[in-house]
Amino acid sequence: MAAFLSMSALAGCVGKKNTDQASNTPKATVAPKEKTKLQFFTWSTGAQTDIQASIDDYNKTNKDNIEIETLFRSGDWQTPLRTMLAAAQGPDIMHGTPNRTESILNGWIEPWDSYMSKEFKERVKGTEVIVVVNGKPQTFDFTFAMKSKRMLYNKDLFKEAGLDPNKPPKSLADFREYAKKITEKGAGKYYGTAFPIAKNNTYLMVDAFLNMEGLYNNWDYKTGTYKYSVLAPYFEFYKQMMADKSVFPGAESMDNDAVRSQFAAGKVGMLMSGLSWDVKAVNDQFKATIDWAASPIPTLDGKEPKSPYAVRPSSAYNLYSGSKNKPAAMKVVEFFMSDKYLGMYYEKAIDMVTINSAVVNAKAPTDKMLAQWPMFAPTVAKDLTIPVGIGPSSGTLDGDNDVQTFEKILLTNVDIKKSLADLDKRYMDAMTKQIPIDLEKAKSNKMVIDTIGKIPVDPSFDYLKPDFTKVKYISFDEWKAMSK
16 A cells, blocks of 8 residues: 555656655565574473473574474373484474484484584583494483482471471481381371382382492492492381381382372371472372471481482483574574573472572572472582483393382392392393394494493492593403403
C-alpha cells in the first residue's frame, strides 16, 4: 500500500519540481538473517520443563543467531539415537551416546578440541572426558553434573531417642549405636535404619565405601586389580546391625523406593544409601512430613576417608560428526556449561553440577521441598568432582556378579572374606579372558583407542588426590610384569 500511494502522488505532480523526492522514496528493508538451527538430543525428560524454558530463553537472547530444537526422549533412548546415527541423520549435539567407544569407532561423533576457545578450555578444565585415539588425547564430552552421596537422618527420631540432631554419627560404630537407640525407643513402630536389598539395589549400600577405600569403577588404579575384598569390614558391620534387629523388617524384599518411602513416613532413623536425587524423592514423591537432614557418610573409624567420594558423574554433549554447524554447536555447549545454565540445574535441584562458580552464583532453592538440597553440595574435601577414569574391559563373568554376591552375603551365612576374595578372582579372570577377544576385534578397526584390550593402572595413584589423566593403559604382558 505504501508503494502504491507514493506512485499516485508522483503521478499528480507532473511538471512540478519535486524537492522532497528523497524523503518520499521507500527505504530498502534488510531481511532478517536466517537463524542457525541446531538439534539437541536429550533423555532428561524428568526436567523437561525447566530445561526447555532455559533453551527458549537462549533462543530469544543469544547474540549468535542460534536456535536450538530440543529432542526429548525417555525410556530406551539409546535405540532411536543409534538408529538416527546409523542413518547419518544424527542431532548436532547429544546428551550422551548409546556407547562412546562404538560411536567413536563408527565415526558418529568427533572431538570438540578444534572448536574450543582458550577461555572455554580453562573454564571446563577437569570436566573433560578424554579418550586417546590414535595416540592423541581427544575431548569427546564433558562431566557437567553429578549425584553426590550423603547419609540421610530423621532429626525427629534423633530427639526422641535422646540423640543430638546436630551431631550425626561419624563412625560406623556410632551409626550402629544410634540405630540401636532409635530402634529401642521405637518399640516396633520405627527402626534405626533400612537396607535396600531387592532389585539389585545393594550397590547403593556399598559404592561410597568402595570410594572411601580408594576404588573407582570397583577398580584399584594403583595396583591394577579388582579389590572388592576391602568391603569385608563394611559387610560385617551390616550383618551386625541385622543381628541387632536395628534394620527395618523385610529388607530382602525392599528396594530403594520402599526404603525411602519408610524413611519419609518417619519409620526409619537413618539411611546410608542417600544420593542427591533423594531430596525430591523423599519430599515430593514420598510426601515426607518429617524433619530430616543429610550429612557425610560415616567412615570405618570416624576419621577422614582414605579418598574422596566419587560422585556419580553425568557426562554429556557429544558432537555429531555429520553436523553442518559445528562452530555453532560449540557455542551451544558453551551455554550448557555456563554459570547461568548450570546454575539453573542447581537451583531447580535437577542435579549437582561440576563447576563450582555455578553453585556459588546460584540462588539457594526457596522451595521447602528442596530444603536439604544445599546439604548435598559437593565439597573439595569430601567429594571427587572430576571425571572418573575409564575402567577395565569387562567380560563374561562366571557365577554371581557383584550385586548378587552382596545379596548372598547379607541374606545368608556365607563367609564374607572368602566370598569377596572369590568375587575379585572371578572379575579378574573375566577381564583377562576378554582382553584377547577385544584385541582381535580391534584389528579391524580403522582407529586405535587406547582403552581397548588394555588394563588401566598408575603405580603412583594418589587415593586422596586421584588424577585419572596420569592413568596409563598397558598391555596384559606389561601388567603381569608389573604385578610380579
